[in-house]
Amino acid sequence: MALCYHRRMPDTTEKQDACPPVRARFARGLRLGLPIFLGYAPIGAAFGIVARSLGFSPFQAIVCSGTALAGAGQLIALQLIGSGATALAVVFTTAVVNLRYVLFGAAMSQHATGMPVRQQAFLAFTLTDETFAVNIDDNRRGHADFWSMAGVGVIAWSGWVAGTAAGAFAANAIGDPTRFGVQFAMPAMFTALLVAQAEDRRHVMTALVAAGFAVALMLSLPDPWYLILAPIGAATVATAVTR
Template sequence: MQPQDEVLPRDVTVPVAVAPLMWQGVRAALPIVLGYLPLGFAYGVLAREAGFNLWETVLMSVLLYAGSGQFIAVSMFGSGVAAAAIIFTVFLVNLRHLLFSASLVPHLRRFRPAALALLAAEITDETFAVAINHYSDHEAHLPYHFGLNLTAHFSWVLASLLGGLAGNLMGDPARFGFNFALPAMFIILLVLQLKDKQTLVVAALAALFSVVIALLWPGSWNIILATVIAATLGVILEPWTGKF
């Protein structure tokens, strides 16, 4: 294991070689930041409207750090839903992170459990997509991953703070297009993944299955089930997709 792949105590000088890798991760996070700033701002406004104070709004972004989960949580809270139901719903929505973690294992298995725990706490749809795309043709390094994760997380917390400060002054976020920030960011990440026919087929299958499952089985399971089914079919169809 290289020195830059270690989790270093605070009193240990960070090797110079770490800086370029971390800066590379910071740069890779910039497209995510552009999406997180308006989205996090909208979350902050909605959280204040739902009855959260400023510090509760920011603390949720620090600890939970799950855009879709946070939007669902504040919406349910504002509707008077019981805490147990909110927690269970957010848990179901975030189950997809199990798939993300499993996909990263082949690239990160050589690192210490403490480092992996820190990385796991910072996984989001967007940072996962950027990382897995980077690791398809680069060796995994902790400084890169921490640079990516911390930059994205900081921007989300900052945007949540700014949105929380704006409070009820903004009114309906949809008037400013904030309701489209999340879909737009996912579209960008999807385009970055479409490198060959196989990924195009898997993406199309995932979209199809997600819509069908959502119509037949309302809830948050459509994303998880569609991902598993599409990925499985992608592996099965790989010999054929490679011929076209």
């Protein structure tokens, strides 16, 4: 998992260990996570605007994003609050929506073996759909370590919080954010991540099966459940077929 590698010195057959410094590894993670920053900023702004419309102060909206980092869960929570749902209903629904992070965490755990608990806790805090996709792909290529994954997490968190702050403070001037098409930012980012990681026919077929499951389950299950069951079903089918 480490970024250290062996390289041949000029004019010699000897190899020397090369390990980039922490700053370089962290900066590399920031570069990898820059597309996530660009995708999170407009969605975070939409969250800030909606939160203000429901009576949140700018400070409350920013603290919510800064301590949660759960985009879909936060937006669904706002929707429930706006519809007058009870606190218990909000907590339960957002917990169900975020159940997928249990699967993400289990997959990431094999790449965090031997890390101190504080480092594992930080990676868990910054774990989102997008940071998971980028870091898993980087681990698969053998380039990732804690500092590069931390860089991905930090810039993703910064984009979400900065977007929330911008939306919260400019809510009165922006008005309805959907007229700018910000709702398409998240699907566009997921599509870009899929294209970048689909390396063979198996990956493409798994994505298509997941899409098919999602459409079929969407017609019969409530909103959070089909989002959870579709990828589980697709991964199960892919594992059984390609074993």
